[in-house]
Amino acid sequence: MTQLPLARFDITAEQIAYVVDVFYARVRVHQVLGPVFSAHVEDWPEHEEKITRFWCNAILREKCYSGNPMRVHVSRPDVKAEHFPIWLGLFHEVLQAELPELTARQWGALADRIGEGFRTGIVAMRQPKDAPPKLF
Template identity: 50%
Template sequence: MADPLARFEVSEEEIDRVVARFYERVRAHSMLGPVFAVHVDDWPAHEAKVARFWKNAILRKPGYDGSPMQVHRAAGNVRPGMFSAWLAEFDKVLRAELDPAQAEGWSALAHRIGRSLRQGVVERETFAGGIPKLK
C-alpha cells in the first residue's frame, strides 16, 4: 500500500538506488566531481545522508538532520551553472532508473529545491543578470 503522505509513489529502495547511481555520475562529471571531491571523504555516508533527505522530502520519513542551504553556502566553491548541471545529471538518472510518472514527480520536486538552493547560495552573490557582487 502506498504511503498516503508521500508526494508521489516511490520506495525507499528506489530512492537508495537513484542516489547511488546519481553519485556514480557525479564522481565522473568534469565540473561536479571535483567540487564534491573537496567535501566528501566518505561516499557511503554522504549517499546515506542524501537518501535520508529524499526519504524525508518525498515520503515524509524522519531521519534526516541537516540544512542543505547551510551546507551549500558553507562549501565556498558552488558557482553559477552548477545547479543546472546537477539537475541535468539527476534527471538523466531519474529517467533511467524509474518509470516516467515517478521520474516526473521527483524531477519536479528536485527542480523546486534546486531553484531555492540556487537562489540562496549563488544568486545572493550576484546582481540582476548574474553580475557578481564584488566584496
C-alpha cells in the same frame, strides 16, 4: 499544463537509495561536478546515506533527515550557482533511466524546485549587503 504533485508519489525508500547511488556514481566521474564534490565528500557511502535520508524525508516524509543543506552549500565557495543546472540535468538523466516515467517526472519536479531554491539562495547570500537583488 497540469501541475505534478511535488511529494508523496509512488516510490519506495529502496528506489530512492538506488537512484542516489546511481547518481553519485555519475557525479564522481563528471568533469565539472566530480571535482567539486570530491573536495568536500570524504566518505561517499556516508554521504549517499545522508542524501537518501534527505530525499526520504522530502518525498516520503519519514523525518529521518536533519540538517541545513542551504548553509552547507553556501559555506563552500567552490559550489557555484551555475553548478545547479548541471546537477539537475544529470539528476534528470538518472531519474529517466532508472524510474517509471511518471515517478521520474514527479521526483524531477521536486528536485527542480529544491535545486532552484539552492541556486537562488547562493546568489542572494553571496551578494554584498547593499547590492540590488539578482532576479535571474
